[in-house]
Amino acid sequence: MSNKTTGHDSPERRKVSILDLAGRKSQGKLITMLTAYDYSSALLVDNASIDIVLVGDSLGMVMLGLDSTVPVTMDDMLHHCRAVARGARIAFLVGDMPFMSYQADIAEGIRNAGRFLKEGMMEAVKLEGGREVAGTVRAIVDAGIPVMGHIGLTPQSVSKLGGYKVQGKTAKDASRLLEDAIILEDTGCFSIVLEAVPEPVAEIISRRLHIPTIGIGAGAKCDGQVLVYHDLVGLFDRFTPRFVKQYANAGQIIQDALTTFADEVHKGDFPSAEHTYAIDDTELDSFLKSLES
Numbered sequence: 001m002s003n004k005t006t007g008h009d010s011p012e013r014r015k016v017s018i019l020d021l022a023g024r025k026s027q028g029k030l031i032t033m034l035t036a037y038d039y040s041s042a043l044l045v046d047n048a049s050i051d052i053v054l055v056g057d058s059l060g061m062v063m064l065g066l067d068s069t070v071p072v073t074m075d076d077m078l079h080h081c082r083a084v085a086r087g088a089r090i091a092f093l094v095g096d097m098p099f100m101s102y103q104a105d106i107a108e109g110i111r112n113a114g115r116f117l118k119e120g121m122m123e124a125v126k127l128e129g130g131r132e133v134a135g136t137v138r139a140i141v142d143a144g145i146p147v148m149g150h151i152g153l154t155p156q157s158v159s160k161l162g163g164y165k166v167q168g169k170t171a172k173d174a175s176r177l178l179e180d181a182i183i184l185e186d187t188g189c190f191s192i193v194l195e196a197v198p199e200p201v202a203e204i205i206s207r208r209l210h211i212p213t214i215g216i217g218a219g220a221k222c223d224g225q226v227l228v229y230h231d232l233v234g235l236f237d238r239f240t241p242r243f244v245k246q247y248a249n250a251g252q253i254i255q256d257a258l259t260t261f262a263d264e265v266h267k268g269d270f271p272s273a274e275h276t277y278a279i280d281d282t283e284l285d286s287f288l289k290s291l292e293s
């Protein structure tokens with residue numbers, strides 16, 4: 001699978017593999033990662049030559065309108081993973097394990113991780129936490145499933161963290177983050193997301209690890225960067241963290257289009273002749289005559 005050219009966009013683009021991602025770090029090439037949640041966004045992300053597509057549990061907020069990622073279920077995730085896998089044929093595909101799909105029991109964690117590959121058509125899973133999930137990470141990797149770690153601000157633990165706050169701001173917390181990162185690397189993670197971590201701390205972690213770090217709100221010194229699709233294109237307006245750069249205001253463009261549609265329907269301007277089907281005059285005459293008789 002890793003050497004396959006998909007022909008999805010241009011024939012020379014090759015499917016991104018886990019080995020390509022490891023190679024990027026040793027070659028000093030930065031890795032790009034974006035979230036996607038459905039077929040059409042996955043197509044756009046893939047056509048932008050993004051290396052990794054993450055079906056993030058952030059879909060709970062941006063797609064389902066939930067207040068946090070905590071209520072997201074395995075069924076929610078698998079439904080969206082399948083749609084993304086149909087659209088993104090070149091990027092490496094990572095599915096985000098939702099809250100309570102891996103925390104309670106290692107065997108359940110392995111089974112749920114397996115579902116992401118068997119039913120969700122993903123190639124790897126991501127799960128949140130440091131040393132406390134090391135046993136689970138090891139067991140999932142031993143089952144043949146690549147795992148991406150996620151430390152720093154871990155949204156599934158927002159109640160324990162007391163809110164969406166920057167992590168690793170004291171020397172003690174920064175040391176703990178570095179230790180967690182090393183433990184995750186040692187237990188077999190192929191990459192680690194660092195979320196909302198001061199840049200110098202993220203830089204030290206990135207230099208110390210052999211596997212690539214992917215930053216979100218962790219500065220420019222990580223081995224790659226990830227953003228949430230809806231934040232990047234301006235489709236989510238509930239809140240925008242400081243680390244988000246909005247590259248487009250697609251929400252406004254779509255809103256204007258919808259409002260114009262409603263106005264044109266009310267005024268009778270839509271549909272015009274170009275959007276309307278005709279019928280042959282003789283067929284129409286005969287139809288009208290049949291009504292008279």
Ligand code: KIV
Pocket residue numbers: 035054055056057058059096150193216226227228
């Ligand atoms: O769920 C998500 O979108 C994530 C990214 C922010 C890394 O975990």
